[in-house]
Amino acid sequence: MANELFVQSRTYAQLLKQNKGIDYSTCNVDTLADGYCDATDAGDEYERTLFISGLVLRFWFAVKKMQEKSPNLGYDQDEFADWLYEALEYACKYRAWRDPDKKVNAQQAINQCIETIRLQHYYQLNLQKHKTNFSTISLDTPVAGTDEESLTLFDQTEDEQAEQDMKETKGALTARAIVQAFIDKKDLVGAVISDLIAFNDFNKEIKTTNKFIDDETGEECKTTNYSYEFWPFKAVQAMKELPNDYAEYFIENYNVKPEAIIAVIEAIRRANSAKLYKYLRDFLSKAKTTFKYQEAC
Numbered sequence: 001m002a003n004e005l006f007v008q009s010r011t012y013a014q015l016l017k018q019n020k021g022i023d024y025s026t027c028n029v030d031t032l033a034d035g036y037c038d039a040t041d042a043g044d045e046y047e048r049t050l051f052i053s054g055l056v057l058r059f060w061f062a063v064k065k066m067q068e069k070s071p072n073l074g075y076d077q078d079e080f081a082d083w084l085y086e087a088l089e090y091a092c093k094y095r096a097w098r099d100p101d102k103k104v105n106a107q108q109a110i111n112q113c114i115e116t117i118r119l120q121h122y123y124q125l126n127l128q129k130h131k132t133n134f135s136t137i138s139l140d141t142p143v144a145g146t147d148e149e150s151l152t153l154f155d156q157t158e159d160e161q162a163e164q165d166m167k168e169t170k171g172a173l174t175a176r177a178i179v180q181a182f183i184d185k186k187d188l189v190g191a192v193i194s195d196l197i198a199f200n201d202f203n204k205e206i207k208t209t210n211k212f213i214d215d216e217t218g219e220e221c222k223t224t225n226y227s228y229e230f231w232p233f234k235a236v237q238a239m240k241e242l243p244n245d246y247a248e249y250f251i252e253n254y255n256v257k258p259e260a261i262i263a264v265i266e267a268i269r270r271a272n273s274a275k276l277y278k279y280l281r282d283f284l285s286k287a288k289t290t291f292k293y294q295e296a297c
Contacts, residue, residue, distance in 0.1 A: 002081035006060065008273055012053035024054030032058060033106035036092050049274050055088050055110070062087075062114050070118065078233055085277060087117040175199065176253065183256050188264040193239070193283040195250065202234040236276045239268055 013024045022031060032054045039047035066080045091113035097106040104112075175198035182191035196202075213220055243249070247262045254261075271279070 002063065002077040005056065005081050005085070005273060009053035009056040012050050013057050016050040016054050020050065022054065024057050027054075029055075029058060029107040029110065030097060030105055033092060033095075033097065033110065036088075037095055037098075040092065045275065049272065052085075052088060052274060056085065059084060059088065059110060059114065062111075066114070066118050079231075082232055083117050083121060084114065087114040089281065090117060180254055183254055187286070188256070188261055189268065189279050190283045190286060191254070191256070192242075192250070192261075192264065192268060193235070193280060194287070195254075196238050197235060200234075200238055202231055202238070232277065232280055235280055236273065239271075239276050239279070240273075242269060 016022050016024060020035075022035070024032060032051050036048060036051035036055060039045075039051055062084050063077060063080045066083055067075065067077065070080075088110065091106075091110045094109075094113075096102040096104055096109040096112075102109070175194075179191050179195045179198065182188070182194055242265060247258075247265050250256065250261050250265070251258050268276070268279070
């Protein structure tokens with residue numbers, strides 16, 4: 001993904017120079033950032049792509065810099081390229097350099113946002129890691145409140161399989177209801193993305209190893225924990241590679257106008273990476289707002 005983003009950005013940056021006379025490598029960063037903000041306000045997706053491509057290339061050094069500052073995460077370059085793109089969008093959303101009271105230029109504002117995004121992801125990762133550690137329990141642990149004190153979680157797994165199957169069925173029905181809600185709101189792009197997220201695995205496995213000294217033996221021991229987080233790159237790849245029969249599948253499973261969903265699916269297939277990431281960010285923003293109460297519960 002990182003190489004693809006770099007190559008695609010370079011292509012659009014060449015068009016930026018040809019069409020607008022702006023060389024991303026020598027112009028003031030404010031020019032690129034202001035151009036992106038103005039294109040956003042005007043709803044001009046083409047110019048947005050040109051200017052964001054220039055910004056991506058101008059700050060590409062930050063991908064390696066973030067990776068060097070985060071060696072313990074074990075992430076590849078793709079993840080940090082995602083962070084860079086997220087930071088650029090974040091900076092251009094708040095536009096600190098346009099506020100005289102802030103007394104910063106666009107380059108300073110973007111550099112700060114890059115570090116902010118990196119720290120945010122570190123924070124989120126730590127929350128997930130701590131939650132995983134807190135929730136870890138052995139299958140040999142006796143189950144409290146049972147008639148048989150020797151009954152363990154492992155003993156219960158077979159009996160719980162039927163219950164698990166029922167939960168999965170209910171989960172699928174709930175997911176389809178959520179997709180239908182997006183359809184009913186005439187947000188067909190959101191409906192497609194929610195369907196993809198509901199029925200595919202877009203998580204990245206994160207492995208962390210902790211070392212400690214055994215109090216009894218004095219020997220060094222280690223434990224390995226695994227956690228998972230949503231990986232935007234995989235979601236965008238799925239959007240790029242929608243199956244040939246996806247429209248047929250969607251029409252069979254949801255109450256939607258065939259001609260409308262076919263048009264949207266074709267638009268998603270034709271969209272470039274920048275637009276697909278925008279679709280995904282817009283969806284996630286709506287989803288956080290829409291389902292905030294459910295998540296809190």
